[in-house]
Amino acid sequence: MTAPAGHSPARLEELYKLIAHHAHLYYDKDAPEISDAEYDALVRELSELEKQYPILVHADSPTRRVGGTVQEGFKKVEHLRPMLSLDNVFSTTELESFWGRIKDNIPDNSGFTCEMKIDGLAVSLLYDDGIFVRGATRGNGRVGEDVTENLRTLKSLPLRLKGNFSGKIEVRGEVLMTWEHFNALNEKREVRGESLFANPRNAAAGTLRQLDSSIVAERGLDIFLYYLVDAPSRGVTRQSDALSWLADHGLPIQPAWECCPSLSEVDTFIARWQNERFNLGYVTDGAVVKLDDLTLWDGLGATAHAPRWAVAYKYPPEEARTRILSIDISVGRTGALTPVANLEPVRLAGTIVQRAGLHNGDEIRRKDIRVGDVVRVRKAAEIIPEVVAVDFSARTGETLPPFEMPSHCPACGSEAVRLPDEAVLRCPNRASCPAQLREGLSYFASNVGMDIRGLGDKLAGQLIERGKIKTLSDIYDLTVDDWASMERMGKKSAQNLVTAIEASKSRPLSALIAALGIRYVGKRVAELLAAHFGDMDKLRESSEEELAGIEGVGPVIASSVAAFFHDAANRDLLNRLKERGLNFVSQKDFSDVKGEGLRGKTFVFTGELSSMKRSEAKEKVRALGGSASGSVSSRTSYLVAGDKGGSKLKKAGELGVSIISEEEFLKMLDAPEG
8 A cells, every 4th residue: 555645636646546446446346455444544544635625626536425336247226315325433532523513403312323334235125015126236326236136046135025015115235245154155266276255245245246146146145234215204213213124024134233322322332342243243344323313314414425314433453462473384275385473372353363374575574574573463354364563662682583485395395486476485396296285186186176076185185194196196096905095994985986086087178177276277267278279288288378368368367377387297297197098188079069150259248138048148159169258358259239238239339349139149059150
């Protein structure tokens, strides 16, 4: 994060660009680079500068609007009334200032409702005659994304309200992912070689924006409702009563809320939940304080982006002070050498923390972290413990030597390398490094790869510790007796394992590519590579330029794939796998199948298809040798335009991409082109 460059107009412009960058990553990409606290600090600094230079304030300043944009692929929904954000306060003094701004305009006995601030994705739900008919994200506050079908998959969301209703009812709330579902999701993604979600909020947002609702259903999202729009028209005049109304009619509300008659009781609620929130099972980052009397809300009004009758009290990131006892170097599946600090146990965010990530050698040098240092530790997004800073005043007595990253892999002794544009050191010995081999073998045997049931992490560890294997291909040489000699392995289990290993030889080419554990190559990219080349030998001889030209691959993945196949040890591994009879050729033969003209063609879909779902259409394209993308580019062959096509039509026209109807697309599926 860029440090403040003084209170000046130049800094004002710098903040606009910086905040826009991080807002785009947070709201639209669900991939933040900085913590919420750091982002809030930037916005607060901007707000102060805007007060000094009001004539320079941008019309689209982030202090005046709600973050987020409408994603391509979803219908646009205009909210019946704007979905606003909330102003933040960070201390009891600022909370008192909020009260001071409004107390002269309201009765003394209005009171407050306090609710924990859920870190999820805001949505609006519309019920017609008591039946759920539409759900939308907040989007930019005025226009959101229609995610109705995805919301229907949430088991906690009733599709029909309890009671008898006529007309429309709008309620609002937050879609979230519990810690339980978040951890389970990341475990699955790790096994599949996919990137991990940083925190439950990003996982929930990324899930709700999936175009395939079946994926949403698998991930177990939850929802809490907290706002009944136009409540007084239904005889509900207090926010506390509105929460009860929601619950009485079958809508889920969070348990952490309370009616507080005075500001002192609000302070008590905030203080009590600062630590108790870690027992809720879902992420919260503050408390929302609302005037309980709903009839006062309209009179108080709102700014361009936030109501005046509510405010969000944001808890500071919880930190703890402890000492670094030692620093270990872990070697991951991709060979990354990652320093990890072993700490004196300390309680942080509801758990006992004993280890904290140090990222890389550059980060250690920048913060001057040394073994024996007293440091401040916090949980980034309440998940991953990290060392924030060293308490240099605690460095007394014996001088602590600087920490240096090892020049060689601690697991195999290979000289560590640092690739261009990377901050991490890596062990290049992908084929036989014990640390990489153990994790690599478990991944190789997973259902994403060779699907060898029974060959998990513990058994992989035994094989390596006993010297039974030196490289992945060695498992195809082991006998029933070899397997039976492992702990807790009988003859029958050993025979089943040998049978599963033999059966894995006929797995599809895409599965073998995925099983190799190439960095950035999960199941989907492996399928793209298998479809494009159809032969492992052709793939390993391909150039980086050819790889980068494949739709869905791009330069970063291409560089990683090319580097993998260029390595002599990896090429030797492939030779060994081929000698042992693994499938090196795509099993699909396109020579006698209708629609062979789709091979090498890239399709993009927009709007609604009448004959099938867009996901089904994409699968048909892939099954017939083509590729399907979610965005239009110069490499797009055809844009298939269904009913109510969106912005992709305009972009296709600008790029000169062929636009075809659904009927024309169906004809292409049934007969070869030309």
